Amino acid sequence: MAEITFLQAINEAMSEEMRANKNVVLIGEDIGIYGGCFGASRGMLEEFGTDQMLETPISEEGFMDLAMGASMIGMRPIVEIMFGDFSTLVSDGLINHAAKYKFMTGGQVEVPLVFRAPFGSGTGAAAQHSQSLETMFTNTPGLKIVYPATPYDAKGLLKSAIRDNGPVLFFENKLLYRAKGEVPEGDYTIEIGKADIKREGTDVSIITYSRMLPVCLEAAEQLAAEGISAEVVDLRSLKPLDTETIIKSVMKTSRALVVHEAPKFGGFAGEVVAAIMESEAFYHLDAPVARLGGKEMPVPYNPDIEKQIVPVIDDVKETVRKLVNNGGVKV
Amino acid sequence: MAEITFLQAINEAMSEEMRANKNVVLIGEDIGIYGGCFGASRGMLEEFGTDQMLETPISEEGFMDLAMGASMIGMRPIVEIMFGDFSTLVSDGLINHAAKYKFMTGGQVEVPLVFRAPFGSGTGAAAQHSQSLETMFTNTPGLKIVYPATPYDAKGLLKSAIRDNGPVLFFENKLLYRAKGEVPEGDYTIEIGKADIKREGTDVSIITYSRMLPVCLEAAEQLAAEGISAEVVDLRSLKPLDTETIIKSVMKTSRALVVHEAPKFGGFAGEVVAAIMESEAFYHLDAPVARLGGKEMPVPYNPDIEKQIVPVIDDVKETVRKLVNNGGVKV
Amino acid sequence: MAFEFGKKQSLETMKLMLTSRRFEEKVNEMFMQGLIHGTTHLGIGQEALHAGVSPALDKDDWILPNHRGHGHCIAKGSTPYDIMAELMAIRDGVCKGMGGSMHIIDTRYKNMGSSGIVGSAIPMAVGMALQMKREGRKNVVCTMFGDAASNRGTFHEALNMASIWKVPSLFLCENNLYGMSVPAKYSVSVEDIAVRATSYNMESRVIDGNDVELVYSTVKEITDSMRMNPRPFLLEAKTYRWLGHSKSDRREYRTKEEEAEWKERCPISMFKDKMIDRGFITEKAFEKMKADVEAEIDAATEACKGKERVSLNEAFDYVYSS
Amino acid sequence: MAFEFGKKQSLETMKLMLTSRRFEEKVNEMFMQGLIHGTTHLGIGQEALHAGVSPALDKDDWILPNHRGHGHCIAKGSTPYDIMAELMAIRDGVCKGMGGSMHIIDTRYKNMGSSGIVGSAIPMAVGMALQMKREGRKNVVCTMFGDAASNRGTFHEALNMASIWKVPSLFLCENNLYGMSVPAKYSVSVEDIAVRATSYNMESRVIDGNDVELVYSTVKEITDSMRMNPRPFLLEAKTYRWLGHSKSDRREYRTKEEEAEWKERCPISMFKDKMIDRGFITEKAFEKMKADVEAEIDAATEACKGKERVSLNEAFDYVYSS
Numbered sequence A, B: 001m002a003e004i005t006f007l008q009a010i011n012e013a014m015s016e017e018m019r020a021n022k023n024v025v026l027i028g029e030d031i032g033i034y035g036g037c038f039g040a041s042r043g044m045l046e047e048f049g050t051d052q053m054l055e056t057p058i059s060e061e062g063f064m065d066l067a068m069g070a071s072m073i074g075m076r077p078i079v080e081i082m083f084g085d086f087s088t089l090v091s092d093g094l095i096n097h098a099a100k101y102k103f104m105t106g107g108q109v110e111v112p113l114v115f116r117a118p119f120g121s122g123t124g125a126a127a128q129h130s131q132s133l134e135t136m137f138t139n140t141p142g143l144k145i146v147y148p149a150t151p152y153d154a155k156g157l158l159k160s161a162i163r164d165n166g167p168v169l170f171f172e173n174k175l176l177y178r179a180k181g182e183v184p185e186g187d188y189t190i191e192i193g194k195a196d197i198k199r200e201g202t203d204v205s206i207i208t209y210s211r212m213l214p215v216c217l218e219a220a221e222q223l224a225a226e227g228i229s230a231e232v233v234d235l236r237s238l239k240p241l242d243t244e245t246i247i248k249s250v251m252k253t254s255r256a257l258v259v260h261e262a263p264k265f266g267g268f269a270g271e272v273v274a275a276i277m278e279s280e281a282f283y284h285l286d287a288p289v290a291r292l293g294g295k296e297m298p299v300p301y302n303p304d305i306e307k308q309i310v311p312v313i314d315d316v317k318e319t320v321r322k323l324v325n326n327g328g329v330k331v
Numbered sequence C, D: 001m002a003f004e005f006g007k008k009q010s011l012e013t014m015k016l017m018l019t020s021r022r023f024e025e026k027v028n029e030m031f032m033q034g035l036i037h038g039t040t041h042l043g044i045g046q047e048a049l050h051a052g053v054s055p056a057l058d059k060d061d062w063i064l065p066n067h068r069g070h071g072h073c074i075a076k077g078s079t080p081y082d083i084m085a086e087l088m089a090i091r092d093g094v095c096k097g098m099g100g101s102m103h104i105i106d107t108r109y110k111n112m113g114s115s116g117i118v119g120s121a122i123p124m125a126v127g128m129a130l131q132m133k134r135e136g137r138k139n140v141v142c143t144m145f146g147d148a149a150s151n152r153g154t155f156h157e158a159l160n161m162a163s164i165w166k167v168p169s170l171f172l173c174e175n176n177l178y179g180m181s182v183p184a185k186y187s188v189s190v191e192d193i194a195v196r197a198t199s200y201n202m203e204s205r206v207i208d209g210n211d212v213e214l215v216y217s218t219v220k221e222i223t224d225s226m227r228m229n230p231r232p233f234l235l236e237a238k239t240y241r242w243l244g245h246s247k248s249d250r251r252e253y254r255t256k257e258e259e260a261e262w263k264e265r266c267p268i269s270m271f272k273d274k275m276i277d278r279g280f281i282t283e284k285a286f287e288k289m290k291a292d293v294e295a296e297i298d299a300a301t302e303a304c305k306g307k308e309r310v311s312l313n314e315a316f317d318y319v320y321s322s
């Protein structure tokens, strides 16, 4: 199997689906000759032309609504937004329209739309170009949300997203774009709503997604040297959430830590903690479930601080050690 | 003390602050002669004139950004949005601008802006006029969020919000607008970030806010007849969250239920559950913390279903009984 | 010479206008009686648009009326029963009772309905027109919106995109002089919204929106031309809503005199006078038509009463796709 | 007759243009050397706007440049050190290193800076102009934005509000023919963005943005008039950015010929030629001025190196207010 980058995996998924179905159309800013701000569509204009590559003006709200309209009568748009931070500009199209039209029309229409957005800090792009805004959408019935961490998962999930007949939010993390991984060349899909155990372990479940996956895997590796066996659960989909896999893992390990890049307060980890709390796994807990997330601060330009506000390997290790050794983080 | 409605309390808070400071300006649609869609500003145009009552075109994103700009050089705008569902249209102004400008400028500016939005279902207004979208904002560092449930709290918190030098989101619930309560006539404030025990109890803590408060209080009343003593904690502020009061209450009762109107999945209750989990209260729990929230569905026009998708008194009672009797909701 | 309908079309057009008028009156009554819940925005006074636009379109052209659009929905094909059923939230409603008045969508008749978010259907319509163009169809999309909606950013973004991609999208601004309570003269910085087409290198026109023959012939002329040579067009129709914005409106923002003036320009009476002049109808026949329409709508309304509603479990089926 | 600067102002203007140019060149070099992180948008080629706009304004007028605005910031009062310090993320930066290149804000000089969300500063500027009008000040607000930004809905909403409330807001569209890679001719449906003022019953004008005297005199004339009679104005300046959109741009979307043509129209050389003609400067004096500017910027840059940065704990102070 070939090793390709996360970006190439996205490019392949889109290209294969666009080849198979002329109604799959990529919509976004500077996606043509420029190949997209991060290069996800590099080289695609030549093959797909302007009919399947709709390069837009800077009109995020407008082109999201446009895509939503087109999707109801046959188009299967993939809307790329240049920075996930601009999710604010398309939140009306997603929350008030895409998520609701099938419902509001009593099932008369489907909205087969994919929204792709790069999130995350670590590039020195400061407060308005570095956020992780998944929680703007996780509380909206009608939306599916995936957030893959590896090239393999990205390709398979993006294909599923494109084939799904409802709106799917496909979140990407800029720092993962150049990460490489093995990806089959042809067609395959990954079911939306299924978590994946990226590393098996017995002492603690580290539950995470996206950019925090490599951080947690590395922490798990280092913890192994200390004799702590950590299982790493990659959620991959946030909505629907694979509570079954989470619960099974926590029942096995009796301890859990949830990790994400977005600010801890109000972050998605709360949902995961509550899901564990509501399940049988609660009765198996040897320590309270812990959370690690970003600090309560916009992302600064100052690179020293930028590095300090998201969880790092040492944070994960330290928290896991506390969970395993003292049975929990006493306050 | 006079009994006034929630709407009147808002009207009083705004009027008193606008009288005291000419830079407090109400900005929104149909707030003038019409008095606002729900009547919050009825009668105010006469006293305050167009200088302090800025009636806008249908340009939500624009007037939010406008208010944000003005706020940095002396205005203290109160931005009213007609339906909280249109939060999507102003999320860029709030999340990418108001929340970040003090930070991004290294403290050069303050953004003393209040955002008022009516949330909630129960009026037959269907999917795009009935949501509770607080979680669009709870994960944004830089924003304060209050969500009062009584006229007294509304007036005191709105005054604090107006006097706060940073952006404060003041959420209202349409079904509470006509609710009456005792409210002092003159000036008083309520500190942002302080929860309030609305009913003392010893067996279980029901933690809630906004429209679910009367539901939980009534449930507590009825449970008392069954010999169950429920404490009802009204969060009032979601951000900052008064974890101290929550923890104290749960340590006392050993059981907790979190209730809100917004959909349960991804809702704010997750944060509350996680906060309890991370505290000493965890070690005192006699049952897992339970959550009640809206069903995974947009709000339908069909009034029969509309009633069934938010928690009602019986749901609260039933969940509390399970918590108290069997020590938790086994799955 | 101004375009004139023949007798048959005159009678059909009048019937449509009367149906729209009576339907809204009935909805108003039902509200007063507490038989319909929620809110509604009635189109009384704007019937020339209802009866003039959709009949001028092809069956396969799409419309996206705004929140004040019951009349358009009927003109495009839905029956009064279909819509009344929706307002009464029964299973037979066009949207199975899930959408209500602000979201009457009937895809059988190529009606993609209104968004409750004022102005957001404008770019949606551009997307639909684009997809139809991609598919090589000769169809147009007509989206209706108010004077106040023309102040939304979506209007600007949509018209710009429609222009650069030359999509067959007819932007029909129903300028009834008011938003909810705010007069267009205070919220819209220009007298004629049609001039805003200049910003997009787009053609535009202003017409009397209460003259049903003018509305029809203008829409026909423009859309015929758009089919041959795909491009967008901004059409502004001046009109007036007689009633309040929605059920709770006390109309303190305008004068009784202004209302009376516009009632003088009732689209139905004006067209009726022409029909009588032309010998197409008599007073008596007109009254008969009115009574028939009334009876039809009453019957449709009665037929809704007590009918079954969708259940919670069924409603879950509409939330997600697969 | 065209407006001409006297000798003193010519020398000052030239110094500003050279400072802007050299500052950007230095930033570019520092990026290549990895001494600045993140990204940046350089304004080389647009110096006539930098040196022509702010000097034409009053000290207490506000500006809101866009992301390509270092030169404007310097022209309004910040020193190269202030800005370089921000780019190097040290405590001495105008925003204490919290904002970076996209958010250079310096309230000491009434510079409210750019928003990284293209087009969102346009309504912010209207709000500021409104507040100044409320306070009875005779000041204006000038917001700069690109051709591509004029397609955002915020442009439309802001200009409409500015017009209905008659606020003294100068909307300066720096049309450099491209967004990031998309040519304005494909994304903006009109040739001259200035015509979009028609939609708001607003005055407008198109000028050569590379002619610093024309820029200065136009801004002066318009803002003087706006002070007397508060109202908005849309000014479009045609110009060109010589370098890529941001550091990673390979510029495959335009030709080397086009770039060469515009370099012929370099605002600095064109003005230098005039100055030599008018006897205001010699080649030698010009070279000396360039060298001085270079030395000044080098010194400012050196002074930034190794300086202290704000700590995490301090940064928390900027998150919330009380």
Ligand SMILES: Cc1ncc(C[n+]2csc(CCOP(=O)(O)OP(=O)(O)O)c2C)c(N)n1
Pocket: B029, B058, B060, B082, B086, B089, C041, C066, C067, C068, C116, C117, C118, C119, C145, C146, C147, C148, C149, C150, C174, C176, C178, C179, C180, C245
């Ligand atoms: C984005 C948005 N803002 C505000 C509203 C509330 N609202 C509904 S209709 C309306 C007035 C619309 O006026 P106009 O566009 O002229 O249409 P008309 O009602 O006159 O037909 C308002 C303010 C809304 N539904 N959506």
Ligand SMILES: Cc1ncc(C[n+]2csc(CCOP(=O)(O)OP(=O)(O)O)c2C)c(N)n1
Pocket: A029, A058, A060, A082, A086, D041, D066, D067, D068, D116, D117, D118, D119, D145, D146, D147, D148, D149, D150, D174, D176, D178, D179, D180, D245
């Ligand atoms: C709302 C938004 N969309 C997209 C971007 C990414 N972006 C930054 S600058 C830019 C091009 C802006 O072009 P223009 O407005 O003409 O200004 P110029 O860069 O040419 O000065 C783009 C697409 C952004 N920052 N904000």
Ligand SMILES: [Mg+2]
Pocket: C146, C147, C148, C174, C175, C176, C177, C178, C179
């Ligand atoms: Mg109107």
Ligand SMILES: [Mg+2]
Pocket: D146, D147, D148, D174, D175, D176, D177, D178, D179
């Ligand atoms: Mg440009």
